[in-house]
Amino acid sequence: MYQNPRLLNDIVDSLSLPVGVYVGDNLKIEIANPAMIKTWGKGDQVIGKNYLDVLPEILDQQIFDEALTVYKTGIPFHAKDKKVDLVIDGVMTDHYFNYSFIPLFDEKGNVYGILNTGADVTDLHQAKEQLQSSNEKLTMAIDASGMGTYEIDLATKQIKTSGNFNSIWSVDGEITNEELIAKLHPDDLAVREKAHEEALITGKISYESRILNEDQSVKWTKINGKIIKDENGTPKTIIGIIQDIQKQRAFEEELKRKVDNHTEELQRSNNDLLHFAGIVSHDLREPVRKIKIFNTLLNNEKKAGFYKSSRKYIHKIDQSANRMENIIEGILAYSTLDKTIQPFEKIDLNEIIENIKTDLELIIKEKGAILTTCDLPEMEGAPILINQLFYNLIQNALKFSKADMPPRVIISCSDEKINGVDFVKITIKDNGIGLDPAFNERIFNAFERLHSKDQYEGNGLGLALCRKIVKRHNGTITAIGEKDNGAEFIVTLPLKHTNNPI
Numbered sequence: 001m002y003q004n005p006r007l008l009n010d011i012v013d014s015l016s017l018p019v020g021v022y023v024g025d026n027l028k029i030e031i032a033n034p035a036m037i038k039t040w041g042k043g044d045q046v047i048g049k050n051y052l053d054v055l056p057e058i059l060d061q062q063i064f065d066e067a068l069t070v071y072k073t074g075i076p077f078h079a080k081d082k083k084v085d086l087v088i089d090g091v092m093t094d095h096y097f098n099y100s101f102i103p104l105f106d107e108k109g110n111v112y113g114i115l116n117t118g119a120d121v122t123d124l125h126q127a128k129e130q131l132q133s134s135n136e137k138l139t140m141a142i143d144a145s146g147m148g149t150y151e152i153d154l155a156t157k158q159i160k161t162s163g164n165f166n167s168i169w170s171v172d173g174e175i176t177n178e179e180l181i182a183k184l185h186p187d188d189l190a191v192r193e194k195a196h197e198e199a200l201i202t203g204k205i206s207y208e209s210r211i212l213n214e215d216q217s218v219k220w221t222k223i224n225g226k227i228i229k230d231e232n233g234t235p236k237t238i239i240g241i242i243q244d245i246q247k248q249r250a251f252e253e254e255l256k257r258k259v260d261n262h263t264e265e266l267q268r269s270n271n272d273l274l275h276f277a278g279i280v281s282h283d284l285r286e287p288v289r290k291i292k293i294f295n296t297l298l299n300n301e302k303k304a305g306f307y308k309s310s311r312k313y314i315h316k317i318d319q320s321a322n323r324m325e326n327i328i329e330g331i332l333a334y335s336t337l338d339k340t341i342q343p344f345e346k347i348d349l350n351e352i353i354e355n356i357k358t359d360l361e362l363i364i365k366e367k368g369a370i371l372t373t374c375d376l377p378e379m380e381g382a383p384i385l386i387n388q389l390f391y392n393l394i395q396n397a398l399k400f401s402k403a404d405m406p407p408r409v410i411i412s413c414s415d416e417k418i419n420g421v422d423f424v425k426i427t428i429k430d431n432g433i434g435l436d437p438a439f440n441e442r443i444f445n446a447f448e449r450l451h452s453k454d455q456y457e458g459n460g461l462g463l464a465l466c467r468k469i470v471k472r473h474n475g476t477i478t479a480i481g482e483k484d485n486g487a488e489f490i491v492t493l494p495l496k497h498t499n500n501p502i
Helices: 003-014 034-040 056-061 064-075 122-145 165-171 177-182 185-203 246-283 285-300 305-334 349-361 363-365 383-399 462-472
Strands: 021-023 028-032 077-088 091-105 109-122 148-153 159-163 203-210 217-227 235-244 346-347 371-372 378-381 408-418 421-430 476-481 486-492
Touching: 021 034, 028 034, 034 109, 056 077, 056 109, 056 165, 064 077, 064 091, 064 109, 091 122, 109 285, 122 246, 148 165, 159 165, 159 177, 165 235, 185 217, 203 285, 285 363, 346 349, 346 383, 349 363, 349 383, 363 383, 378 383, 378 486, 383 408, 383 421, 383 462, 383 486, 408 486
Parallel strands: 371 408
Antiparallel strands: 021 028, 021 109, 077 091, 091 109, 148 159, 148 235, 203 217, 217 235, 346 378, 408 421, 421 486, 476 486
């Protein structure tokens, strides 16, 4: 488990995304950051209370049942754009949320609580409703406005027009039906033909088509019409209206683009929260362990020669503390910055490996491990993530070593060109307990463990985080090995990026 819960709480409290953790059968509120408390609107005194006692109004909305089902089954639940009624300051208010209930497992694999994250998308939902309402009003306006009207005599093919009909079609004077059809975009002729075929059954014509101008520019129009029949039921006349909807089309496409971008950003925020929790549990463990050990050495140091050796220990503690500070700042920056504008940085992979060797020097010394590295190139990427990637892989190689054999870790590299793009292929090979080939892919699943925690510590997130990091950098990661004969992880990463995928 994480060694410094106060620090973790401080970090969670700083997030703008609502976060809560509930434990036990009654879902007692263990953690609720300020964003979650503000969302509930029940005041600050919620920690230690049962979830349903704080939010009784959710009982009839199936939300409590959703959370309780996750606690009982261990299966995550995700809701998108769901209406939630909350009583805030004594008033029932409507909200829409994207929220998740994610099970939390103890070392025995039992669910001891759930992680609740949420994002208020009420504004986005209202924007969608406003767009729908706008479209309905526009349709009514088209039916009633007569901005461009026409009447076609099906016997003589003569057309009578009024209003803005001619300006919309960019024509002068009289024009035949065949000439109008010739001005339609070729890709839309099938749409018109189908609309007219359906009109023979329904009596109504409705379709959208592009008018192709002489300069090859296009104009979107909406055409509504009705077939008038004679006393014998024979189609006699078509009457209708035409509306220039070029601006409406452009507006819809722009709004759709913004909605898609915002939805993608909300999903990134949810993913980043899970990623963030994994980074905290991994990167902070070893520095804290080192600080505790060196502090113990200082406390046990005898007076003779204390000054000389204590200087060395204090220096080690300073290094670890600085490392922790950099990790925390990097995590917070990654969790809060707009990922669409976060720039890549040039990364010296040799420096990354050396920093990791410093972080892991205690376990390297304890196990008598030998790390052999190659001359690695520079690449573009997110430093906090690339450091996390190789930290996890090297730590795993040291952790899953044989009891009677010192770890030997070989890091090799080579240049690769994939689809014309320069990649670096990095292989991390060890002489540890190995890997059953049947689990080559399964080990990258979140919370997947092939060994009990009594044998090897960890929470099953390390390799899942590695795959996520590699994917964010448009690379790949695979694993091969044999049981009792070592494991080998192969990572390919592009050296440069034309855009920022983080």
